[in-house]
Amino acid sequence: MDRIHITGGAPLNGTIPISGAKNAALPLMIASLMTGETLELINVPRLADITSLLRILGNHGVDQMVVGKRPGQSTEAGQTIRLTASNVIDTTAPYELVSTMRAGFWVVAPLLARFGEAKVSLPGGCAIGTRPVDLLIMALEKLGAEIEIDAGYVVAKTKNGLRGAEIDFPKVTVGGTHVALMAASLAHGTTVIDNAAREPEVVDLAECLIRMGARIEGAGTSRIVIEGVARLHGARHEVLPDRIETGTYAMAVAMTGGDIVLENTRADLLSSALDVLATTGAEITQVKGGIRVRRNGGGIHPADITTDPFPGFPTDLQAQFMALMTLAKGQSNIRETIFENRFMHVQELARLGAKIRLDGDLAIVEGVDRLKGAPVMATDLRASVSLVIAGLAAEGETQISRVYHLDRGFESLEAKLARCGADIRRVRS
Ligand code: EPU
Secondary structure (H helix, E strand, O other): OOOOEEEOOOEEEEEEEEEEEEEEEHHHHHHHOEEEEEOEEEEEEEOOHHHHHHHHHHHOOOEEEEEOOOOOOOOOEEEEEEEEEOOOOOEOOOOOHHHHOOHHHHHHHHHHHHHOOEEEOOOOOOOOOOOOOOHHHHHHHHOOOEEEOOOOOEEEEOOOOOEEEEEEEEOOOOOHHHHHHHHOOOOEOEEEEEEOOOOOOHHHHHHHHHOOOOOOOOEEEEEEEEEEEOOOOEEEEOEEEEEHHHHHHHHHHHHHHHEEEEEEHHHHHHHHHHHHHHHHHOOEEEEEEEEEEEEEOOOEEEEEEOOOOOOEEHHHHHHHHHHHOOOOOOOEEEEEEOOOOOOOHHHHHHOOOEEEEEOEEEEEEOOOOOOOOEEEEOOHHHHHHHHHHHHHHHEOEEEEEHHHHHHHHOOOHHHHHHHHHHHEEEEOO
């Protein structure tokens, strides 16, 4: 298994291009199942999760064309993918494919809405919590689906098509909102989604569906109204920048010191995280087409955060922020409210010398003067990148194993960091 070796201590200086958002690209690719015409997606990141979803879509019979790189294009330029679901041959998404990636479950919505049936494996358990799909099922039932759970599969049917309904989520759910948006877009009549997720990725999906002919209002607010249409058509859509990748590199430079321009991204996608970062001593300015993050000298100030649905502090940046706080001058409190078990990075950060105490959903981080490199293990996608950040700031060598977690969500991580002066390399074995 591959490992990443980092020798810490170098500041980061230079430019990092930000890729398209994984968590926007996945539902956008799934939306291709909603029409027989071609959906062209631009700025799709090159990631293992994208490949896994292409496999799921391929199994349904979706034609796929990945457009080749043009001469002169940098290796990090996002890819263009054309998906055409004109000949769907199978409405079953099997366990072997869905168990590798939770978002694969969301195919249930377009399959059910367009073909009146879907049989989709329940997604596998995930390391960061139990992550049930009860709210996704509730939304589809409200829209008139008949749903049974049979031998680990969700079997969904509708006799005369889905019907518009009022869906009031008792808890904000990104996946639930994606599923409700897709299903309601092809239902008869009007659907109102209350307590909808307001994440930028939900807005991106809604904008793409609108380009495909859907009638959606209010995406980005907690009340979305959808007027169902009989069919959707092809479209061309550019995936929005990855706010989690943006925040991750911003935290890396806040920790190592240096001066980085994050290109092809937008500060408004992660204002809450950037605001907190500014209070820790990083200097953040908006520049044309991106964000500049600097920390030259001066210590890292402690700050308290609580993860919350958008526009709050994102749970997907909690581990990275904790890495930063391990070197703060004082104590910081980090509360995780979205997932009940998203602190697996704590014991790995402790191997580098971090002082962190857990009390339920609260992590109390006592800043130390220095971290020291050590062998550590990546446990999930965002936790593993927190170890990279800590390794970049630690003295000596950090070796990270199980890096396949990183490959699920960070495109060209070593190359992007190495170009900015980091001593980081992948050792293949
Ligand atoms: N929940 C339920 N029942 C449901 C659905 C969700 O109880 O039917 C709970 C979850 O267990 C969790 C909370 O609701 O406690 C929020 O979950 P949500 O549905 O919003 O999460 P998700 O859609 O499964 C997406 C991202 C995650 C990100 C969360 C929260 C994708 C592919 N995944 O997951 O990203 O953490 O929203 O923002 O978009 C990652 O990229 O590393 C990642 C885990």
